[in-house]
Amino acid sequence: MARQLDEQIAGRFPVGRRLRVLDVGMGRGAQALRLARLGHQVTGVEQDATMIAAAREAVAREPEGIRERVRLVQGDGRDTGVHFLPGSFDVVLCHAVLMYVEEPDPLVAGLARMLAPGGLLSLLVRNGDALAMRPGLTGDWAGALAAFDTTAYRNRLGRDVRADRLASLTATLAGIAAPLHAWYGVRVFTDTVADDAALPDDLPALLAVEERAGRTDPYRGVAALLHLCGVRG
Template sequence: MHPNDVTKSYELTEAGDRYFDGLVDKFSRSLYQAPRGELRLAMLDYLLPQMLQLKEQPVLDIGGGLGQQAAWFAKRGHAVTMTEPSDDMLNHAKQWHQDDSALPHELITYLQAPLQQLDQQAPGAWPLITCHAVLEWLGDPQAALTTLSHLLAPGGQLSLMVFNRDALRFSNVVKGNLEKALRDRLAGKGKRQRLTPISPVSHAEIEQWSAANGLQIASVAGIRVFQDYLRKPPVTPEENETLIALEKQYCRQDPHWRLGRYLLYTLIKPEAGK
């Protein structure tokens, strides 16, 4: 851990959201240069082609972070508009994309804007939207899902990934944080460099909010169903391959998907008259 990870303080926006300016290195170290980040990307690579109908349609990638998801879609022929409120994160993504010679750079457009402004800055309507690991960093995730429904075209698909509140509770119990779990004090404060989300979301909430906005849950999967609960993490490539095989085998099976650290949904906006 870097010394500044604990001591430096950050503030939420006026809307109560958490941005990641000044946290690119921490974000990259904690989420993508670690086994949990590698597994998350591997599972998305495995699940997205199963859970989405991909026809090289335009994609609105909301809260695109370091740019991995935008690159994934661009390499598959999609024109991607990547939005990100953090200037630091967006610049990092642009540079990383430029350094990738295999990436069709002309297919990616960048927009620095928060989700709440996309009704005006990227109104669509969009046939495919990705919003991965964004809602849990917002002060009002329910209102955000309403905005997403407005941006989505009739018949369109929303790939939504959220940090699972139920998994966070279970993980705290496994770690011995019994009082914290009992009192349901699970959310992070968003004040320092710790990456515990400020608004972890439950599956029940996604069901309620989706129905309220006329969105249908077409499919759901858990990401990191087992990894976060291991007493001994894999130490050899063979053990890691076995873990990935387990994750792939059970990520869409009940009850296992319900304890994924992240929940991945495909939400559909029905066409008129259907």
């Protein structure tokens, strides 16, 4: 996903430009820190107290120049209008957040308002068109049959959440003046791997295969996650 994001940033902004980045639902701040290390000014928003504490600890371990480029805000991604002015950011990230939001359209619209003209909106969502893949590949035939007719599922944390369909989010992005510019699949072949599995010796080859599949039809359409990139008009 990081490679996909870098590809979109490189295609939209001049080389060397320091971007204003908003990362909503940043978790422990891995993506925020990665972009700060690349020279960008990053604001991270996270509601969970444990996650934001971990992010603050991670930022504190960075050199001063990187620490100065990171601002952390504890809050709900739906209240961005309270903290920031419209058009304040060149890039807005919202990764693995929409599955926890019952009605995603208002959140996505609010994020798009934070973008300057030509800005990039990056969404990572559960693929509602391929929910039967995980139970099917693990031999859970009853679960696979049930998944064909719903966008609701139980995630690996045991929480009841929701997925998004590509067509629905494409329509949403068009309706908020940030039409879909590119989309990728994420975790095409590796979705059934255990979360605590050790990294394989051939990790570079694995990543190369996943990256190729994530941009190639028909493979990207059955990925566990979708990475959608919209551009503010």
